[in-house]
Amino acid sequence: MPIGLSVEELKRVDELVAVRRPVKRGAALFHAGEKFTSLYAIRTGFFKTCVNTEDGRDQVTGFQMAGEIIGLDGIVNDQHTCDAIALEDAEVCILPFDRIEEISREVNALQHHVHKIMSREIVREHGVMLLLGSMRAEERLAAFLLNLVQRLQTRGFSKSDLVLRMTREEIGSYLGMKLETVSRTFSKFAEECMIEVSQRNIRILDADALKRIVNPPQHCH
Amino acid sequence: MPIGLSVEELKRVDELVAVRRPVKRGAALFHAGEKFTSLYAIRTGFFKTCVNTEDGRDQVTGFQMAGEIIGLDGIVNDQHTCDAIALEDAEVCILPFDRIEEISREVNALQHHVHKIMSREIVREHGVMLLLGSMRAEERLAAFLLNLVQRLQTRGFSKSDLVLRMTREEIGSYLGMKLETVSRTFSKFAEECMIEVSQRNIRILDADALKRIVNPPQHCH
DNA sequence: CGCGTCATTGATGTGCATCAAGTGGTGTGG
DNA sequence: CCACACCACTTGATGCACATCAATGACGCG
Numbered sequence: 001m002p003i004g005l006s007v008e009e010l011k012r013v014d015e016l017v018a019v020r021r022p023v024k025r026g027a028a029l030f031h032a033g034e035k036f037t038s039l040y041a042i043r044t045g046f047f048k049t050c051v052n053t054e055d056g057r058d059q060v061t062g063f064q065m066a067g068e069i070i071g072l073d074g075i076v077n078d079q080h081t082c083d084a085i086a087l088e089d090a091e092v093c094i095l096p097f098d099r100i101e102e103i104s105r106e107v108n109a110l111q112h113h114v115h116k117i118m119s120r121e122i123v124r125e126h127g128v129m130l131l132l133g134s135m136r137a138e139e140r141l142a143a144f145l146l147n148l149v150q151r152l153q154t155r156g157f158s159k160s161d162l163v164l165r166m167t168r169e170e171i172g173s174y175l176g177m178k179l180e181t182v183s184r185t186f187s188k189f190a191e192e193c194m195i196e197v198s199q200r201n202i203r204i205l206d207a208d209a210l211k212r213i214v215n216p217p218q219h220c221h
Numbered sequence: 222m223p224i225g226l227s228v229e230e231l232k233r234v235d236e237l238v239a240v241r242r243p244v245k246r247g248a249a250l251f252h253a254g255e256k257f258t259s260l261y262a263i264r265t266g267f268f269k270t271c272v273n274t275e276d277g278r279d280q281v282t283g284f285q286m287a288g289e290i291i292g293l294d295g296i297v298n299d300q301h302t303c304d305a306i307a308l309e310d311a312e313v314c315i316l317p318f319d320r321i322e323e324i325s326r327e328v329n330a331l332q333h334h335v336h337k338i339m340s341r342e343i344v345r346e347h348g349v350m351l352l353l354g355s356m357r358a359e360e361r362l363a364a365f366l367l368n369l370v371q372r373l374q375t376r377g378f379s380k381s382d383l384v385l386r387m388t389r390e391e392i393g394s395y396l397g398m399k400l401e402t403v404s405r406t407f408s409k410f411a412e413e414c415m416i417e418v419s420q421r422n423i424r425i426l427d428a429d430a431l432k433r434i435v436n437p438p439q440h441c442h
Numbered sequence: 443c444g445c446g447t448c449a450t451t452g453a454t455g456t457g458c459a460t461c462a463a464g465t466g467g468t469g470t471g472g
Numbered sequence: 473c474c475a476c477a478c479c480a481c482t483t484g485a486t487g488c489a490c491a492t493c494a495a496t497g498a499c500g501c502g
Contacts, residue, residue: 076341129346179480199467215276405450
């Protein structure tokens with residue numbers, strides 16, 4: 001993950017990511033309440049994380065794909081605070097956290113990398129708070145699609161075609177809206193020729209139009 | 222901050238927190254876009270952090286009080302991504318981040334402490350996402366009050382009386398509602414004798430009732 | 443004292459939730 | 473291989489929680 005390491009350092013980091021674990025679609029990588037021991041780096045597959053309340057509500061807090069790290073929430077109390085569920089067959093690297101701390105004392109680049117990963121997650125969540133706190137349904141869904149396709153693109157996938165790995169309900173939970181509203185908003189975007197929707201296959205026809213929805217152009221006052 | 226350190230370790234950590242900086246009410250500790258160099262530990266006073274969009278919307282992402290750390294969002298891109306504004310005259314310790322990384326390589330307790338602080342922030346934000354994504358106005362405000370009074374209590378303040386340092390609008394921004402709705406909801410709680418409101422002075426008369434609003438009792442099915 | 447800021451309260455509007463019915467794709471067992 | 477059941481999804485009709493608009497009131501400060 002970090003770059004510009006010496007051979008020696010690379011060896012230390014390599015041993016960290018040695019152990020892998022497959023996770024079947026629908027299975028949990030971990031559950032809220034379980035003891036925290038490791039972070040997980042996604043090698044393949046797609047996950048969601050979600051928190052639950054006693055009274056049965058739950059909230060999807062994120063969708064994670066290859067290259068991303070899951071489990072950071074567990075550090076503070078040595079206990080996971082959310083569920084991580086595979087949305088398709090997946091494989092992760094197990095990164096024992098005490099080993100991470102040990103090695104980052106010696107490999108500065110790893111230390112800084114870990115800090116950046118946690119900081120990035122904090123910044124991402126700020127963005128979600130902005131979305132949940134001040135955007136309307138169309139803006140939320142447009143922002144969601146653009147974010148998803150952008151992340152897929154950096155992984156070498158198409159910047160226009162994507163396959164949703166999650167249900168409308170899961171999207172709705174993440175975006176703070178009901179599945180019917182998600183569906184209607186997809187239909188509206190399709191009507192306006194910004195996207196094509198066929199089941200979970202989405203084709204983005206006019207990314208700029210979506211961007212204009214998220215960031216409506218300034219009107220001069 | 223961490224505990225159980227040797228004399229030697231304590232000295233290292235002490236030098237970290239040597240420099241202080243006063244911040245006047247209404248002034249910014251930092252702005253989004255500024256270069257990130259340090260974290261800040263609040264010694265006294267009260268802050269808000271907020272992110273802004275190009276189109277002028279903004280979202281309060283948190284309220285911080287004595288003992289809490291601000292600036293974690295800046296690590297990932299060496300640049301702050303939100304504003305930190307003092308809501309009353311305040312004083313912070315400046316914690317140069319490169320020194321933090323340096324010392325945490327030698328003082329394991331500090332290293333782990335830093336990780337916990339970042340993880341705690343991630344978990345806190347999960348809670349806010351749950352609040353914004355799935356709660357109604359009354360639930361949000363009740364949760365907010367309970368959280369605030371709980372944090373004040375651990376700092377030795379009353380568990381029933383508190384003074385809000387922020388405006389209704391700032392509360393609303395944090396909770397994803399308009400200031401009028403915040404005001405109305407306060408009035409409603411007061412009418413139902415759960416709290417007393419007089420300007421920014423709040424007295425909690427029935428904490429259990431507030432808790433029942435946040436976590437409505439299960440109905441057997 | 444007068445002005446600006448913040449807060450309260452009422453009247454009205456609307457975006458999204460809720461409730462409900464129906465469609466299509468997928469997997470399973472006879 | 474087809475019939476059936478199930479699930480995710482779509483779409484329409486209705487309702488409600490909260491936003492919006494507007495007027496007034498309460499502090500605090502120069």
